Each structure stands twice: as structure tokens, then as C-alpha cells.
Amino acid sequence: MRIALVTNRLSGSGRTDGDRILTLLTDRGADAQVLGLDDLDQPLPDVERLVVAGGDGSLGVAAQAAHRAGVPLAVLATGTANDFATALGLPKDLADACALAVDPDAPTQHREIGLVAGRPYVNAAAAGLSAVASRLAKPHKARLGRFAYVFGALRAGLTAPHTPCRVRCDGETVFDGDAWQLVVAVSGAFGGGSNIGGTRHDDDRLDVAVVPAGSRLALVRHGYHMRRAMLTQQEDVPHHRGREIDVDVPAATEFNVDGDLRRLEPARFTLLPGGVEVVTPGG
Structure with missing residues (x-):
């Protein structure tokens, strides 16, 4: 599966978990291109799924980028609160979350995206x-x-x-x-x-x-x-x-x-x- 992996390079999890996440995803057959949150202002590369690793504050921008590209969003909850992931029942274990993120048969659920002051x-x-x-x-x-x-x-x-x-x-x-x-x-x-x-x-x-x-x-x-x-x-x-x-x-x-x-x-x-x-x- 061709994916774009988005990490928040300014966060602690973005620095410490990035290499492990990439390994977990590629070991499960992902062809991953790694992007930062600041790269999402530009069109995504030709991918089948956008995978974001971060806390709740990272998800809005990633969700909007996935919307524009017309691809599903997969969430790896590596923040502090992880309220979005908890509300959706997403795996807390990082290995399990990575396996779900690149599972081609995983179902998707429609979610709404709010906007305030353009964000x-x-x-x-x-x-x-x-x-x-x-x-x-x-x-x-x-x-x-x-x-x-x-x-x-x-x-x-x-x-x-x-x-x-x-x-x-x-x-x-x-x-x-x-x-x-x-x-x-x-x-x-x-x-x-x-x-x-x-x-x-x-x-x-x-x-x-x-x-x-x-x-x-x-x-x-x-x-x-x-x-x-x-x-x-x-x-x-x-x-x-x-x-x-x-x-x-x-x-x-x-x-x-x-x-x-x-x-x-x-x-x-x-x-x-x-x-x-x-x-x-x-x-």
C-alpha cells in the first residue's frame, strides 16, 4: 500500500517514535513517503492513504489534507490526550495501530471536520x-x-x-x-x-x-x-x-x-x- 506518513517533527513523539513507526509500517508492506505537518499545504503525492502520527492538535490539518486528496485517514495516537482516537476506539498499542493503518481491508467511518478562523x-x-x-x-x-x-x-x-x-x-x-x-x-x-x-x-x-x-x-x-x-x-x-x-x-x-x-x-x-x-x- 502506498501511504504518506505525516509526523509532527516539533513534538517529542514525532522525534522519538518516527523511526519505529516507519519500520512498523514498512514491515507490514507499506511503501511510505514521510512528510511533516508543514508539507500538507502542498498536494499529497500519489498515495492510497494518509497516515498521521501525533496528538489531537495534528489531526485537523491531516484530515483536511486527506479530504483534499480523496484518500482515507489513518490515525496513530502518539499524543498525550488522544481524544479522537479514544472516541473512535482506535488501538492504543502502536504496533496494532500501524497494522490497522495499512490494512487494505480495514473499514472506514465518515467523520466531519470543523473549521474556525480558516483552520x-x-x-x-x-x-x-x-x-x-x-x-x-x-x-x-x-x-x-x-x-x-x-x-x-x-x-x-x-x-x-x-x-x-x-x-x-x-x-x-x-x-x-x-x-x-x-x-x-x-x-x-x-x-x-x-x-x-x-x-x-x-x-x-x-x-x-x-x-x-x-x-x-x-x-x-x-x-x-x-x-x-x-x-x-x-x-x-x-x-x-x-x-x-x-x-x-x-x-x-x-x-x-x-x-x-x-x-x-x-x-x-x-x-x-x-x-x-x-x-x-x-x-
Whole structure:
């Protein structure tokens, strides 16, 4: 199988795992051309599949490149949180993931690709406590791994202020007030194992969920339901679907977009028409 192997050369995993991954893939019959994330601005070579090794922050750009080339995307989860891979049930073992990536008979599943400020993402863009938690977790990721997000979430829940925001879904205002957190979701996974729940990968819609400001004690309940992928089932959490989501927040507000912190002005969220096919263990 002819593949393009994409690694994030700036990440620790991109430097340390690259040679092992290439060996695992070629031992299983792959004819691989190795690219970096910065190479994906250019058309892909003549390949049958794009294989990306990295964390969630690498996947949006790779998914968009696979979409443009009209080839399936295979994901090797070598990041810290790996929320996308977890949501799809992809193998955690690197050898197993490589075997799946080059299996010509492996099924694919259609997945949507979100766009914000011209950049693609596959999981979620969150403002409020999630963004604060991500910033607090960053210095501890090398030591604590995905548990750094738990540490960050606990500190954010105890100390972070709420965020004023106005949310419009297909032009209609669906929330206007203070929020602990808002999430504009594709897969809905974020934060090292959390998920808003209630999303679909085949409805050509984004999901937006808002946790209104209130008692900090209530955050314990909301945190529990996020870990159980049940946030959108809570009566006090507005949940809407639409093709275009606009979010107005103060200019200094950060969004956690698939693990990367960004300031977004304007914060307009849409979907890339057509999405991408992702190689999965089951249909």
C-alpha cells in the first residue's frame, strides 16, 4: 500500500517514535513517503492513504489534507490526550495501530471536520474552564500525561472566573450571558477523556453546548457528566445543532481547539463539506 506518513517533527513523539513507526509500517508492506505537518499545504503525492502520527492538535490539518486528496485517514495516537482516537476506539498499542493503518481491508467511518478562523479541527473548541484547564495542565503533561488535564480541570474549577458570551446557531441567538464553559463540538471529545455526548458524525451539523455560570459546586456534577459523555443530557445545559455557530466573547478569551490554545476573532465555526473517511477497527 502506498501511504504518506505525516509526523509532527516539533513534538517529542514525532522525534522519538518516527523511526519505529516507519519500520512498523514498512514491515507490514507499506511503501511510505514521510512528510511533516508543514508539507500538507502542498498536494499529497500519489498515495492510497494518509497516515498521521501525533496528538489531537495534528489531526485537523491531516484530515483536511486527506479530504483534499480523496484518500482515507489513518490515525496513530502518539499524543498525550488522544481524544479522537479514544472516541473512535482506535488501538492504543502502536504496533496494532500501524497494522490497522495499512490494512487494505480495514473499514472506514465518515467523520466531519470543523473549521474556525480558516483552520480545521476534529474534536472540539472550548472556551471558559476547559481553556484555563488546558493552560494550567501544559507544564505538567510530560510528567503526568493525560492526568495533567485532571489537575488543570480541578484548579480551573476552583479559581477560574466565568466567561460572558453570546452564541448564535444558524443566525439565531441561543445563549446570551455568563458561562462556565461553552463547547463547539465535532466529535465532542476533549480534555483527556471528557465528551459532551449527543453528537453525530453523519448529520452535517456542529453541536454547541453551554454550561451557564452558577454555583461552583454544580461544576462537580457537570464534570462527572462530561467524563460520562452525558453533558448534553442535563436540563440546565443548553444544547443546539447548526451548520454555522457564531460565538462572541471578550477579545482576550482563549479557546482550547483540539488541545491548542488560540484567540479567535471572529469565532465563527462551520464544517468542511464532505468530511473525511477514517480507518477504523470496525464498521
